[in-house]
Amino acid sequence: MRSREPGLLDWLRHPSPEHGVSFLDDNGNWAWTAYHRLAHAALARSGELLQRTGPGQRVLITHPTGPDFVTAFFGTLAAGCTPVPLSPPQALGGTARWVSHAAHVIQTVRPALILTAEPYPQLLEAASQEAGHHSGILTAPPTAPAADGPQDLAETALIQFTSGSRAAARGVPVSAANLETNIHMIHRMLGHFDTVGTSWLPLYHDMGLVGGFLLPVVLQMPHQMMRPGQFISAPIRWLAQYGRGTGQVMAMPNFGMDYVVKRIRPADLEGMDLTGVRAVITAAERVRPSSVASFYRLLAPFGLRWETLRPMYGLAEATLAVTGAQARRVPRMVGVKRTGERFGQAVEVGDVREASELAHLPNDTDAPLVWHLSCGQPSPGTVVRIVDEHLAALPDGHVGEIAVAGPCVVRGYLDQRTTGTTRITKDTLLTGDAGFVMDGDLFVLGRMGDCIQVRGRNVFVEEVEDSLFTAFPSSARRTVVVAGYRGGNPQVTVLTTQSVGVDVATAMLDTLIRHVGSDVDLAVDVVPRDLLQFTSSGKPRRASIWRARTESDVTVTTLAVHHATAAETAETGLPGRHTALTGSQR
Structure with missing residues (x-):
């Protein structure tokens, strides 16, 4: 027994x-x-x-x-x-x-x-x-x-606050049963590892708190911890612990992978042996295939195996983890046609491959397919459904809202606000995230609140941002893409704190047009640093940024603009004092 x-x-x-x-x-x-x-x-x-x-x-x-x-x-x-x-x-x-x-x-x-x-x-x-x-x-x-x-x-064993990416952070009461179930669920999903490794994740929110802190302490595992700022100042110190064989599990949001690739060179890794790593968890934000590919291209020569990749999906209202890729199996990815992500309808899948083939895919923003990595399957006892706007379950392969039920889902919030895209009704968590399930695997597309409709199809801001950062990797972390409607017309704007230059801004605009089409208002703006607001866990607060950009008298420099209407003017229709307006006007 x-x-x-x-x-x-x-x-x-x-x-x-x-x-x-x-x-x-x-x-x-x-x-x-x-x-x-x-x-x-x-x-x-x-x-x-x-x-x-x-x-x-x-x-x-x-x-x-x-x-x-x-x-x-x-x-x-x-x-x-x-x-x-x-x-x-x-x-x-x-x-x-x-x-x-x-x-x-x-x-x-x-x-x-x-x-x-x-x-x-x-x-x-x-x-x-x-x-x-x-x-x-x-x-x-x-x-x-x-x-x-x-x-x-x-x-109530814990009150953790949501990230607040679209509204004020909400208090989530978590029971001891929620926590204990989730901790042991993660341990089983990852293959009963003996030690976590080194966590640099912040300790006040689900991924760092539950996965990077509570799990190893409750199970009394050998463990190392560092502050987020220590990772930012020298990520090699974090990676060196694994290179010495002292950790089996890496865990980080997508931007952590990007940061490692940006700051660490192959010469820094000489003498390291990463063959002891058993799992690389990436979660907390949409997983960008290009980030994963760059991370493994850097570390594979030093022993990191593709079988370690574990994309997961979770959120504070489910304590932490909801789904995870199976141990010792390379996750799948599907290539979806750019016109094939419509709510209530089946995705148009053009190809299915193993994630390890990411390293060989062309870095091409003109490709007809958008690649999505599987976030794995629900743990035993957890039920994940895809539902339509009436909360009716959709068939396999159809796009809708991700709904979760199970022993890790909390009962409600501390406040009684009904606003926000994430809701808890009876025993079901309506996540406000869009996705689809295929052959048991969950694929996450993005936040429903950060999505616009273009000719009947859904355009997710996270996908647009992924295309932009794939084409312009140096812009990541100092650039945010926001979207919304002005006068009933969809609009996508790139906001950056970098003085990128008109030529680069025009190239960015061309990337946007290839991704979302020419029937959307588009702009590339240089903005003050404090306009780009982030949550305590590093996610852009897109709704707040959009409001600040469109409703306040903020000084910006618009480097490139595209109008969907035939009657083009030199004005963008946005409030604020434009110190420059140059570049591409169509």
């Missing part, structure tokens, strides 16, 4: 002295802490919380990646309270914006206590004042005696 899988707090009762977590410090050194020391510190924090507040209370946690986050999070759980991780200020790229976000979180959850460290208390005081709710703020190490053992878990 198989033994019971560990619960969230079992490791606190029986901590391992042999295994532990290594944290990268500010001097670039790895400092190892055994699980039994982390458990003792967590119970000490739990003892202090039990003296200051009661079970069932919410505790806000703002700590950078490190031992203090581990002990604060599990100390809160062990006290029978609910942890609410909040991103540090650096994650949102601006103090004022972070204070506003923190105030929204504080106002939503109304925490009894805040656990943090310098230099955050003053900012949290400002956020509390803006929210109109004041909590005790603890920054010092606990002084109370350690609790004898963990209390019963609160009914």
Whole structure:
């Protein structure tokens, strides 16, 4: 008989002295802490919380990646309270914006206590004042005696906030059963690995929190953790851990792959051996085939195998993972005709191949097919359906909204807002993402809210952006594509903070026309850096960017413009002071 899988707090009762977590410090050194020391510190924090507040209370946690986050999070759980991780200020790229976000979180959850460290208390005081709710703020190490053992878990074991890519972030209450089910589901999906590796993902949201933190700690695996900024400053430090054979699972959003390719050269990898890597998880945003191809072209000569690729699909409302590619099998990809993605209708598939053939496909934005990577199959007990606008199930191969049901789906949100494309109705999560299922595999097309209709077909902004970044890879991360309607007409605009030049802007415009057609208004704008807003997990907040571009008096430089109407003028019809208008006008 198989033994019971560990619960969230079992490791606190029986901590391992042999295994532990290594944290990268500010001097670039790895400092190892055994699980039994982390458990003792967590119970000490739990003892202090039990003296200051009661079970069932919410505790806000703002700590950078490190031992203090581990002990604060599990100390809160062990006290029978609910942890609410909040991103540090650096994650949102601006103090004022972070204070506003923190105030929204504080106002939503109304925490009894805040656990943090310098230099955050003053900012949290400002956020509390803006929210109109004041909590005790603890920054010092606990002084109370350690609790004898963990209390019963609160009914809500975690409140995590959505990324807020299209609206204000929403609080998602996650139960212990949700968390434990998802953790063990991921472990099984990936083939019961022995160690995760090194996680640089932020600890306040589903992918980094559940996959990169809770899973290895609950299972007491040897693990390494670094802050996102440490990865950004030197990604080779992250990759070197795998090159030394100390990790089996890599996990990152699509932009992480792009960043590795941008910053690391083959000469930097000499002497590394990546044959021990068993899974490369890419999720959190639409998987770009060109990014995957570049990543594997760089690392395959050093032992990284295509069989390790694990595209996954998930979201906060499903705790984390929903689907994942099968272990030891190269994921499939399908080539869909550019005119073949219409809601309620079957996709027009032109070709089906293994993902390993990405390395041999031409880097051609004029190709008649758009390639989509499979995000795998649902885990046992999870049901994924594709539904139409009336929530009726669609047949295999038809485009519609992705709907999810199962033990990892949460019951609702903290607030009662009915706005937003993601909704929870009864026991079903309506994700607001478009996709299709083929032979059991899920293919994700993009956010329904970031989609425009062109002659009856759906044009997903993520696909347009993929084509643009494939043709102009240096523009990635400083460029965002937005789309919407003005005067009833569809419009796609490239917003970049780079002074790309008229020739490049005109070439970008030509790429857009090849992808979306000539019957859409198009423009390439150079904009101020602060116009491009991103979520704390790095996703562009396209709806907010679109509103800022179209409704505010922002100064931009329009380098190239294309009008779908026959009567072309030198004006784009957008508000703002255009300091230049040159390039391609059709």
